[in-house]
Amino acid sequence: MYGYYPYQQNMAGGGVSQRVERRFSEELLEANVGRKIAAYMTYDSSDQWRDKVFSGTLRQVGRDYFVINDESTGQDVLLLNINISYIVFIGQQARLAPQ
Template identity: 50%
Template sequence: MYWNQPPIHPSAQGWTSQRREERVYTEDLLHQNIGKEITFYQTYENNPQWPAKVLTGTLREVGRDFVLVRDRETGKDHILMNINIDFYVFETQPANLVPRRR
């Protein structure tokens, strides 16, 4: 999923390389919003006990494949794997967007 070598894309002038610094990932956006109230909507395939889960809390940390959230109701920390997250909603403030690099 994450490569050490930048991807290479064909263009009209030939092959060009697009480095990570030139793109914005959800990881970058979430990292800019640590400390904000957020709701995560998740699904878990083939799990009859809880196929879908919603968690609202404070975003504490962001990694490449996970997020750490403190549950608003229980005060417990949860590590959520990105593969299970369908989408998220910022509850208290608009999300800070990552500035575009030129």
């Protein structure tokens, strides 16, 4: 019922369908692997970790997660995209995802 259907009917064009392009945050993150970021995360169900900032080098990006290397501890941290408030790219502009 709520599934994604990538084609729309073009009413004026006599039934010609066209592709609707969708862009996702992981595409932008993937284009910036190796760069320093600050990830501002929100955890609604936690009083201790309500709003938390993770800083480090972006190492890997998946469909619903990303991994950064925390410079202060040297540990890799896996973070879920669902908790992202926003991300700041430190020191240089973000590379845009290819089109």
